[in-house]
Amino acid sequence: MKQSAKDAIRQYKQERRSEYLEKHRIRERERAMWHRAWLIAILGGKYELCGCKNPLMLSLDHKLKDGKAHRKQIGRDPNRMYTAVLREGCPPKRYRLLCMSCNLAVSNYGEKAVIASINEERRSTHE
Numbered sequence: 001m002k003q004s005a006k007d008a009i010r011q012y013k014q015e016r017r018s019e020y021l022e023k024h025r026i027r028e029r030e031r032a033m034w035h036r037a038w039l040i041a042i043l044g045g046k047y048e049l050c051g052c053k054n055p056l057m058l059s060l061d062h063k064l065k066d067g068k069a070h071r072k073q074i075g076r077d078p079n080r081m082y083t084a085v086l087r088e089g090c091p092p093k094r095y096r097l098l099c100m101s102c103n104l105a106v107s108n109y110g111e112k113a114v115i116a117s118i119n120e121e122r123r124s125t126h127e
Contacts, residue, residue: 028079032078035082035086038082039058040055040097046097049115050099050102052099060085061106062095063095063096102118
């Protein structure tokens, strides 16, 4: 086989591979969005602490504080995490929805401090 024919075959395979990978990325993104919507529906549709209803701010919180171990076991890919939680049946005793801000604050300051801060903010806006 001539060198130019090998190059043409190599180029053809590369083009097909990149087309496949792009289609795969799109499929995975759609699947993650579907899993996210399903989790929101199963876990009540709003966030536990602040009551936010914005689905783009979804953050899955491990109530038992075993998130690090779970991520180590499953991997850091959110789609894998959503799939694993859905396979478990999404037990509300273990998982809850928090907005990104509340989840970060809970991990840094503790749940009681976040609840106190939210309550203080609500009191100040109603006065």
